[in-house]
Amino acid sequence: MEHPSILVVDDELLIRDLLYDFFQDQGWDIAVAESGEQALEILQEKKIDVLLTDLRMPAMDGMALTGQVRKNFPCLPVVIMTGYPSVESAVSALRNKVADYITKPFNVNELYKRVESHLPREDEETA
Amino acid sequence: MSTADARRPRVLVTDDEPDIRNDLSDYLSHLGYDVSVADDAGSTLSQVTETAYGVLLLDDMLPDENGLEILPGLLDVRPSMSVIVMTGCPTVKSVIKAMRRGACDFVVKPFELDELKTAVHRAAQRNQRLVDEAFRNRIDTTGDSKPVMNSVSYD
Numbered sequence: 001m002e003h004p005s006i007l008v009v010d011d012e013l014l015i016r017d018l019l020y021d022f023f024q025d026q027g028w029d030i031a032v033a034e035s036g037e038q039a040l041e042i043l044q045e046k047k048i049d050v051l052l053t054d055l056r057m058p059a060m061d062g063m064a065l066t067g068q069v070r071k072n073f074p075c076l077p078v079v080i081m082t083g084y085p086s087v088e089s090a091v092s093a094l095r096n097k098v099a100d101y102i103t104k105p106f107n108v109n110e111l112y113k114r115v116e117s118h119l120p121r122e123d124e125e126t127a
Numbered sequence: 128m129s130t131a132d133a134r135r136p137r138v139l140v141t142d143d144e145p146d147i148r149n150d151l152s153d154y155l156s157h158l159g160y161d162v163s164v165a166d167d168a169g170s171t172l173s174q175v176t177e178t179a180y181g182v183l184l185l186d187d188m189l190p191d192e193n194g195l196e197i198l199p200g201l202l203d204v205r206p207s208m209s210v211i212v213m214t215g216c217p218t219v220k221s222v223i224k225a226m227r228r229g230a231c232d233f234v235v236k237p238f239e240l241d242e243l244k245t246a247v248h249r250a251a252q253r254n255q256r257l258v259d260e261a262f263r264n265r266i267d268t269t270g271d272s273k274p275v276m277n278s279v280s281y282d
Contacts, residue, residue: 087235
């Protein structure tokens with residue numbers, strides 16, 4: 001995959017900026033959203049390979065966003081990140097077919113490895 | 128096996144505690160599942176290798192090996208099998224590990240039987256969907272090159 005694309009959803013500007021710079025440096029096509037609602041609009045407009053979303057956000061949280069995304073993009077890998085990890089939310093993520101669950105604060109290189117592992121494989125794309 | 132038995136989803140319950148094995152076996156059999164039991168990691172692997180279980184209820188603390196450690200190997204043998212991890216000592220890390228190793232659900236002991244019933248039903252549906260997809264795509268889920276008609280033996 002030459003230029004994989006990612007949509008980062010977080011209500012914290014600092015996280016959005018950090019991940020925007022990082023993924024851009026890695027050669028990714030990156031879009032950012034500050035809310036679940038904005039993320040859904042972007043998904044209608046752009047082809048996205050991986051969705052990376054914060055869990056706790058005002059209005060639509062990461063799990064609700066995942067539920068909405070599943071309706072229109074059932075195969076899109078969703079990675080949850082959270083500064084408030086709990087067994088309950090991790091189990092809920094597992095049951096909602098979330099691809100990964102990453103706790104904050106994270107090492108950005110570790111996060112990158114996890115996100116990259118969920119990119120669709122070339123043979124899946126052409127299948 | 129009668130025709131009716133052949134349509135019952137096969138469930139394997141792995142737990143080293145006899146009371147839990149027996150209670151779950153009785154309960155799930157009552158619900159109509161075709162239930163087998165195992166008490167350690169070694170017997171789980173051999174049973175999964177021999178029989179196409181649709182659902183595995185896997186305790187994480189087994190006497191010979193941690194259940195989460197054997198999970199990838201089990202799914203190598205049966206990629207469409209739905210695995211529900213059971214634990215009495217849940218941590219965020221263990222749920223994440225289960226997720227990354229291919230479990231489809233995670234239940235915390237002691238659990239309500241209704242919760243388990245829902246989880247097993249959902250897991251059986253997932254397995255059936257994967258088996259159906261493999262059949263439609265003629266994908267050999269066992270990893271060798273035999274046609275799916277010969278390799279998928281859910282019933």
